[in-house]
Amino acid sequence: MKKLAILLVVALVAAAPFVVGGYETNVLMNALLYVILATGLNLVAGYCGQFSFAQGAFYGIGAYTTAILSRDLGTGFWFNFPVGIAVAGLFGLLLGIPALRLKGHFLAIVTIAFQTIVYLTLSQWTSFTGGQTGLPVPSIGPVSLFGTTLFEITSLRSYFWFTLVIAVILLFAVWRLLQSRIGREWIAIRDDETLASAVGLDTTRGKLTAFVGSAALAGAAGVITAHAMRGVTPDDFTIWISATVVAMMIVGGKGTFIGPIIGAVLLTSMPEFLGGFAEYKMFLFGVLLVITVTLLPEGLIGRVRRLRERFS
Amino acid sequence: MDLFLQYLANGVVIGSSYVLVAVGLTLIFGILGVVNFAHGEFYMLGAYAGVTAVTLFGMPLPLALAVVLVFSALLGFGAEAILHKPMKNRDATSSIISSFGLAVALQNAALLTLGPQPRLLKTEFSTIPIELGPVFMPLQRALIPVAMMVLIGALYLILRYTWTGRSLRSMSQHATVARLCGVRVERVAVVTFMVGAALAGVAGFLMSSVFMVHPIIGNMIVLKAFTVVILGGMGNILGAAVAGLLLGITESMTSAYLANGLRDIIGFVIVIAVLLFRPQGLFGKAFERS
């Protein structure tokens, strides 16, 4: 039943480009990318309880890895994708190390400092990253197997479908991860770290895997974005991207699988419903974040679940 | 050598603004345990308030300064009602996320109402040059460290010798005990936010003659101020004052002798290193990191 519902939703989303125009398809594509980013953040912040404001940095690391690889080695998507994920994951490991010693405020500040360092490096190290103007990235182009071209990824629609496939695969992997032992261990670390080690869990490994997984997902989104946008600039990976991803996770409900997905879709599409007030987008994100944290700390999904429990 | 002194003086000017922002931030953290990312917006809005008062209403500088003080203190009053009052008994990250949201909202509100075009404050002092040996700068700029020292000195005396100041300090040492001793915690919280915001607003106003004022200046300054707070030791006012000047000087020297591109990065690298290896700050005593 549940499987059927999920299939139906995916099929509906896949059919969307036939119904809506190019602009809306673009919005949907963005929503998919943010779903990946918010789900990634949720691993480390929602499940493992280690707050991070650096998701935008890992997103940028994935994207710039792609751009630099295609510039210097002329490699294409299928090479860049795993490498981009791995490089982002590696930086995730790096940021995870402070998390072994720091908690709460102090960890949050380190992640913000990290995000800022990455942004400043992308924008200032002109000889390597292209500085403020950024770098061009070629399209994914034809996808071939054993010498025959299967299909070509250049149009917006093809990018959308391609991103959808990748997003579904990644979300499924995350779902499996959360159902497995490691997911349970992350929750244990979040709930009570002392107790987690007392029952024999290696909390160091647990936290590091959460950071790596979270960063790897952002890296994946970054690689796709770089190819889809045909280029990267540092301003696509500012701390405001991180803030947006945090807002999505919090509004939807951190520590639930579906919450950040809903939050990402909601906040990406919200500006479209604002009509002439679309420029108020970031302002409203901010207000929404304050209101949610203050009045609805468990997020939409968390609240819905609690209400349902109360009535059953 | 002459150039070195000039760089040093420039560093002290910038550093003074860091001190003013960071002292408020460290007070709010030390006394209330709130990590306030919206603090840079007090700086930004203070700068706008000052520039508006001078250029639009033609106020003399001292009057404009008073306007900025009152205006930013009111902002602080509002911020306390959002970031602190409803967030008691919540985990550490709640206030961070909330203040992050407030920062985004205020910044974009400024962008929507005031527009993105930068402004610069020009007053009768900006054209008066002063020379101290080999160091040269406009009088307006030279007044910034002086204003900083007056304000921080006044704050120090208030904390030391007035009843309000003593309540503030007792709160930062032990909130529950302070409450039992009759300190009105709610009032202390409001006063702390107002003082912190006023200091940041004044800093923004003072710096509006050095750097362009635009809606996103709060971003970098709040991150810099956090760097200073951590270097000085969370909650340590004198630590923040020393660390603020140090950061300003370090940045000035980095950009002069290493590379201009490294100027902004250096502080953040230092901050991560300090948090990892000396979490109590450069000058502080041991501190619980949770």
Next chain:
Amino acid sequence: MTSVPVLEAKNLTRRFGGVVAVNDVSLRVGRSEIVGLIGPNGSGKSTMVNLITGELPADGGRLIFDGADISSQPSYRRARLGMARSFQMLRLFLSLSVEENLLLAHHIRMKSSMFDTIIARRSAVEEENSVRKRARELLAWFDLEEFADNPVSALSIGQQRMVELARGLISEPKLFVLDEPAAGLSPPNVDRLITLIHRMRDEFGMSILLVEHDMRVVRDLCDHVVVLDSGVMIAKGIPEMVVKDPVVVEAYIGSGWKRRAKA
């Protein structure tokens, strides 16, 4: 009692600022033995437990567990070597169900790799199922079977204490360290606890270090007791002798010990 003890603590010391919470304390727990650790409030019992299980680093002394020196091992390694504990201030994973709380404690005994569980390999799924079955059996042992899927926060304090014990048991420890397991229990529940601890030793053959306040529990259960006062060991021996020791009585005067000791 066999010759090689399960646990041997030698000259443990721990300071908090100026306070010496544990001062040069040594103790042994033999196989299938129940050793009591008693003393007035603040005498350093919980600190001693934390030193043994590794939550706190010691300032001095050595720990031998099952013949190996574990002094420098972190707490999760000690758990893997076969040490389980309960907490004086009850600790459970509050957002997880009763069953999940037990499963987590069994992770360290699982054979399938993390990767196998992610791809849901048959052997891993089977193992997970058999562990779940084991968890249910243990819960039945504690009369908690019907609560397996409930969040632990929905249970009473007494039931939560039992979950803590079940959590320790499922990890198949060689030594189970219990920090005041009777705290907050009603008298009938204390009786049940005594029976359960007896059975834990007799049916699973494990050794137990029992921190306790309640003299009745100590007398009913312990083969040996060690008495702490202000971080110093002031007496040790069999319970009947120790409670009559004038030094021990002296240490407890004012805390109602005499009354309870006679009762």
